[in-house]
Amino acid sequence: MARSATVSQRRRSSTHESFLRHKGFLFLKVAVFVCVAAVAAYFFQHARPRPGGGTPLGYFLGTVGAGLIVWLALLGVRKRAVSSGHYSLKAWVSAHVYLGLSLIVIATLHTGFQFGWNVHTLAYGLMLLVIASGAIGVWAYVALPARLSENRGETTRKQMLAQIQSLDELIHEAAQGFPRDTAAIVRISLEQTDIGGGFWRRLFEDYRDCANLRALREIEAAQRTAGAHEAKALGEVAVLMRRKGDALGLARRQMHITALLEAWLFVHVPATFALLAALTVHIVSVFAYW
Amino acid sequence: MSETFRIAIVGSGPSGLSAAAHAAAKGISHVLLEKTDHLSDTIYRYQKGKHVMATPAQLVLRSDCDFAAGKREAVLEQWNADARKAGVNVLYNAEAKAITGAKGDFSIALTNGDVIKAETIILAIGTQGNPNLMRCDGASLPHVQYSLDDPAAFIDEHIFVFGGGDAGIENALGLAADQAQANVVTLVNRSADFARAKEANVKALMQARDNGRITILAETTPSLIEAGWVTVDTPQGSARHKCDRIIARMGSSPPRKFVEAAGIAFTSDAPSAFPHLSATFETTTPGIYVIGALAGYPLIKHCMNQGHDVVEYIDGRTDLKPADEPILEAKLAGLPGRMSVSEWLEYLRSRVEILYGLSALQMREFLLDSDVRAFRAGETIFERNMIGSSLFGIAQGSVRVEIDPKNPSNTVPIGAGSIFGEVGLISGRRRGATIRAGEDCIVVEIPRTAALKLMAQVAEARETVNRITTERQILQIFKSGLAPSDLEEVLAGAQVMEVRPGQAIIKEGELGDDLYIIRSGSMIVEKAVGGKQVFMSYVPAGSYSGEMAMIDGGPRTATVKAAIRSQVVRLPADPFRKLLARKPDLDAKMRGDMAARRQVNAFVEDQKDSFDGVVDMYSSVASFLIDQGIGEATDVLLIDESLCVGCDNCEKACADSHEGLSRLNREAGKTYAKIHVPTSCRHCEHPYCMTDCPPNAIQRGPDGEVFISDACIGCGNCQRNCPYDVIQMDKPPPEKPGLLSWMLFGKGPGPGEPDKAWREKQPKPAVEKGKVAIKCDMCIGKAGGPACVRACPTGAAIRVSPEDFLSVALLDRGAN
């Protein structure tokens, strides 16, 4: 309308498009084109004695494949090297996903479907593993963010932890003057509660043995046998422990979803390193046997 | 006390102390009156250990007291020693209450009943003012205090904090923070809510209340204070509470009344105005001088130099050159004409219309902030679409405005004495036209803050700028070959109106055909569709509204209301219609705009019939964003939470491209329909943070980015003034090992803001740096643009301007 668009050389505004839709699926189109071209070349070639890595097309596809793999692996560096020039990690990821998938076609055609129990096929298998885990990652990136957002609402992780901490303080305060045995139970909740725990715990959100829960059960049991005055004091602590339980639940669900969002990377990245190693051996060995 | 002092100095801040020390050094009979029991109360009240900065660096210090950047404690100690050594005659606990008499025979009445006699008076009382006092019975008891230096100092007390502003809340939170202190803290607020306080503070307060740490008494006022008790009036009736200590933080009142009571005139009624001063700091009451922050110079070095200079002036050395002379000389070097600094000042003052009302001293200060530049005929002064908010005054020559970007030869001249560049000044937006020197010319470039200060101080300047602005803005909006003369009739009936947020200037269905120009702020257009108010469009500053009824007649077809506090100009319809009849180009252009707007409305309404939910979503997302203050942003970071995987790469990238500190808090902030507004600077159209920055360190960059320069002295004013809580005070962490050595050898903390533990383990730097204000600078100077956006792997983080984002494009979002 009355104001005109930006004229500065600097890129300022950004388009509201996910990495999958980046630039109207540009890299999907590129990947499809590359695959179609590779398939066409494969069928038009006259490979002697048969198609495979040793033919001219084989060498070509192998080189393209290896180049792609190295480039794909460099995403790990790109992600962390914040330089000041023009780049968009979103564009990188978009290209990474689609060109990564195109490797299935490129590498397979390179092999000429000659598989065996050797390091070459190991490299191929590792590549498929990396790709498969990447595909799971894409699923996670599409499916999980909404849950992440819904779970936390407008609460930040810091606030979640602060909430738990302030409940701890209140529990501590409310338990002043408790006899030794009940005070010991309260201390279980205060001292032994593990908010997140290890990776597997987070991944499976398994907190059945949560110290706060255990302490709460025992307080509830003590409440049933206590006198009226004492029961009231225990009841106050129990209410606080239930609130702490809720707060823990929220924080743990957040960590659970985050763990789901990262779990696949624990395959994707180590397998990438294994792949790079196997690929090196593969390439060195084919030249060594020449 | 019957002695009559040659000079009485009121206030022992850097300016007053320096004056007293110089008087002492010259052996002039003097007295330094200080209302507290220590020197320099403003600096005394800085936070413990605050790093005091000594800017501007190029200014030499001319004072009998020493001053260098360093810790608050060291600075104060130095001054105490200097005062003792110089033999300054200080009277502590001597608060001046009233000044009577005339030059040669003044009487200063103190609050303790004493009267001090003096021939001349130097007022150096700063701008901090006096805290508003408790007024109920018992308010003078010793346990009522107006400041809180160290919340950790009180143990096991019943403490009442009065005041629901940030200061009161922060004090209450501080007192209740450590449970081991076992204080029982009550916060008393006169109103029902905490509208004046920051959201983060209110949140923390509510949490403290929910956890039983702080009791809040709302709509409550004190009625009686006794030793150990306080009685308050609550909505439920009167109540008496145990109370060992009262901390009253009910704001402060500026010292203006006291100053005016001595007969001293201020430059205007604006709250930001300063006293009228001569080139020797003399006020309109002869014999009374004003220096320091009260004179409009908030930096300590300036204050100290003035203390020295004013004593020289009083002692008769009126030819003394001020210490900023070399700075001005350097500024004016390179210009044609070979004039002295004072000749230049007079030359500019007498030629540029908006400077006519300035005194010689104001001119000096004004020029310290501004620049004088010479251009050869044809040289470009600025280009269309550049961001710039400075105002230009033409001292000599003339400039040509290229009103039609397609045809550079179509120009309008602006002559000597007038101003240009005022549109950016009013709305903080891009330059609307290219301006070149028409002939060789000399112009003063006045930065936005200096220009606003000028307008606040000098009524003539304000009126001139307002008149010219309205005329030019209208010309700018309608272009189409209009000349100022075409607008005379329209402008005769023009009316400038302030509009509150949410207030409607046009109501759907009502009769009315006036046209509105949005001068600052922004508007939203709403329409009732199917019984609901549906958001139609966003109208930014520099645009107009109300043309449909004006052109086509009939009742208003939509409601136009302010998204934020705005200023509009109402133009009566009849003269405008006459103008349209005379100018077919303008008529065609406006009809074109109108058709485009109609189309948008029709499109939204159409969607409403078929996709009710989509339009509701669009409308409610737009309202949410407006509620978040997006209407005053120029560029805002949004996170689409349906895409954000929580990797925090945005924060890490921000930290890694900015000395290791992230200027964005991804998780904090409000969310609606998966659109999240994180805590990060929005580069407001009218940045609140800029309003009160002593060294003028907050500026607008070439792309509209609001950034803080190295001149920041860490006073924290901007942090308090920003309503969006995006400024933090911190010092950069030590340098990390490089990325490669982290990736290969696991050295250092890795990407992102290093954690506290790592920071503390690093060796301390040789020169300790102070905390300064840290905020998003929109990655100024980085060719690739904002790092947060570039580093987001999924496309969740986007930076948008409101007019692009709050458009029908938002409809697509609901649709997929």
Ligand SMILES: Cc1cc2nc3c(=O)[nH]c(=O)nc-3n(C[C@H](O)[C@H](O)[C@H](O)COP(=O)(O)OP(=O)(O)OC[C@H]3O[C@@H](n4cnc5c(N)ncnc54)[C@H](O)[C@@H]3O)c2cc1C
């Ligand atoms: C938090 C903060 C940080 C800052 N950091 C810096 C910095 O790092 N570097 C920098 O250059 N500037 C800084 N400033 C600005 C600077 O401190 C002030 O502008 C400066 O102190 C002003 O000096 P002054 O002498 O004019 O007045 P003040 O320093 O305000 O002194 C006024 C004195 O007068 C006394 N007084 C007031 N009324 C009366 C009365 N009626 N009778 C008797 N005595 C009276 C007061 O008690 C006080 O001692 C900072 C300001 C703040 C608020």
Ligand code: HEM
């Ligand atoms: C620079 C890159 C590459 C070169 C020069 C190369 C070379 C070759 C050659 C010469 C062969 C034929 C070996 C033979 O016939 O005995 C071959 C086969 C093969 N290559 Fe590659 N290759 C490259 C990259 C890749 C990549 C990226 C993969 C997959 C991850 C791959 C997987 C295979 C497989 C599975 C075979 C079949 C092994 C077999 O014949 O038993 N190669 N390669």
Ligand code: HEM
């Ligand atoms: C052999 C091919 C591939 C290699 C070597 C590879 C390697 C990598 C590496 C090194 C990373 C960086 C991880 C990190 O540092 O956090 C990464 C990230 C990722 N990869 Fe792959 N990848 C491959 C194929 C794929 C494929 C086919 C997909 C999708 C279908 C995919 C999806 C992803 C995604 C979504 C990320 C996360 C991006 C981010 O969050 O920054 N990858 N990959």
Ligand code: SF4
């Ligand atoms: S710091 Fe705050 S006030 Fe200043 S521009 Fe940014 S959001 Fe606006």
Ligand code: SF4
């Ligand atoms: S624009 Fe730059 S400075 Fe601002 S939040 Fe993003 S990365 Fe940080």
Ligand code: SF4
């Ligand atoms: S970089 Fe993007 S995906 Fe990662 S946390 Fe930031 S907004 Fe979310």
